[in-house]
Amino acid sequence: MKKYDLAIIGSGPIGLFATSFAQLHGFNTVTFEALEKIGGQPTYLYPNKQIKDIPAYPKITGDNLIKNLNDQIETKNIISNYRVQKINKSDQNGFIIDNDYYVKSIVLATGLGAFQPKPLPLEIPSTLEQNIHYFLPNPQDFKNKQIAVLGGGDSALDWALELSPRNKVTLIHRRTSFRGLESNVTTLSNSKNVSFFTPFLPSKIQPTSSNKIQLTLKEVGNNNLIEKEFDDLLVAYGFKSNNTQLRKWGLQLSHGLIEVNNFMETNIQGIYAVGDAITYPGRAPMIGIGFGEVQIAISKIMETLFPEKKMTLHSTGL
Ligand SMILES: Cc1cc2nc3c(=O)[nH]c(=O)nc-3n(C[C@H](O)[C@H](O)[C@H](O)COP(=O)(O)OP(=O)(O)OC[C@H]3O[C@@H](n4cnc5c(N)ncnc54)[C@H](O)[C@@H]3O)c2cc1C
Structure with missing residues (x-):
């Protein structure tokens, strides 16, 4: 069985940032992506569109945003063409993914689910x-x-x-x-x-x-x-997404989206969720909002898994 501190499910912009931010804070991570290419919606739905609301980029195409997010990841442990099917609790306090991976904690960044063109x-x-x-x-x-x-x-x-x-x-x-x-x-x-x-x-x-x-x-x-x-x-009739597995995993949903608390914790202890997959009052499906959720979730996971370590807040201290 392969062992990791953290599994990130989904490699859209938010899953990619979760991967790099977690690695920056010393987690060893594995990221799963159901589709062939990383990048989620920007890759598949608008690779050439100029995005104008990412802080510090006056404009950037969907493809370049994903390229930069990927460049920011130190250890490219991203498994593509792999749709996570099963998540079970393990006896050792973590989770078993598809009988093959043991992880201490999980971040769901599954967006609206694995999608296919209509x-x-x-x-x-x-x-x-x-x-x-x-x-x-x-x-x-x-x-x-x-x-x-x-x-x-x-x-x-x-x-x-x-x-x-x-x-x-x-x-x-x-x-x-x-x-x-x-x-x-x-x-x-x-x-x-x-x-x-x-x-x-x-x-x-x-x-x-x-x-x-x-x-x-x-x-x-x-x-x-x-x-x-x-x-x-x-x-360009859009994509149909499938997130039926979320219910199977026992997650509490509202209108098909995952409910989280202020720390991005789902109803299952140890499983966090970020990005378009989640809902709370005031949330909008935007990339910048998802980036902030990643920082909240990873900080909380750090505090929970490694209480002895002091979380270094800013990257200059790492
Ligand atoms: C046409 C269009 C234009 C947009 N323009 C902007 C914009 O200008 N600015 C902005 O801020 N936002 C924009 N958005 C919204 C933005 O794209 C989303 O908010 C963002 O992509 C959400 O990122 P995410 O990582 O949460 O989810 P996604 O990008 O949806 O990625 C989720 C990933 O998870 C994978 N996945 C799902 N289930 C599984 C599984 N079981 N196992 C493995 N992998 C799985 C999927 O295959 C997918 O790759 C736009 C959206 C669209 C459709």
Whole structure:
């Protein structure tokens, strides 16, 4: 059995900061990530968006924020593609994770749970499969293409903004208004490379003779059909997350989120939770708030596990 002081479950921005902050204070840690890549929502939902509300960074992309958080971690003991299934109490006062790991304490940074993109609910001809995307790891590789972005939330708007300088982008949304930053909608409306189809829903995908995408769009509320041709299609319908395991682990939840006290302790002694996974009055799903929760939780764990040690408050003293 592998032994660690602390397991961090989830490697979104908050799990990554929990890992580095715990290591800074001398914990030996293991971090688990269900997905292939670290970084949670910034990596998968908005890698190229400029985030403007992280203290000390006037702006930073989602990808660069995750890169910096990862650089701050000294011992890269992060196990990806590993979805924690079982947490049991051990006889020695700690926890056994999936029968393989003994840890003295746990920090849950599971966000809204392990997530998967919501699929496009249409039959996709096999010859076009490589042209339908849910995520573009290297958007700069797409140049001078006709790209349809499907969806009306922040993610769809961010992808359209990212792609529009180099491509012709068509935003297709089932409503006339978007659920995203008004300033982004204005920038896109003013771009000569962006056109809008609202309120329209994609109803059929077929290959053209040159193997491009022929997308049939149906106007919402009537039977108007329009056919448009695209090179690529980016589905930004959001992600569905699954945090059903939280209940199995015996955690007290409120509307699917973990309840914590002022020290980020859950109802199970020794298990703490931080970031988007938790709820308390006044909490908002923002990265800066999660960073502060990490510092509260790790300080409390330090005091509980190693009462003989004096917690050095500031990193200059470490
Ligand atoms: C489009 C969009 C734009 C945003 N813009 C901003 C912004 O500008 N500023 C801002 O402050 N916030 C922004 N946010 C919110 C911000 O992304 C979240 O608050 C932040 O990602 C929460 O971090 P987290 O680490 O708690 O959770 P997440 O980022 O959700 O990461 C959780 C991780 O835990 C993993 N996980 C879950 N269950 C398990 C398991 N059982 N085993 C192993 N791993 C598991 C998941 O796979 C995931 O990688 C935005 C969100 C979205 C969707």
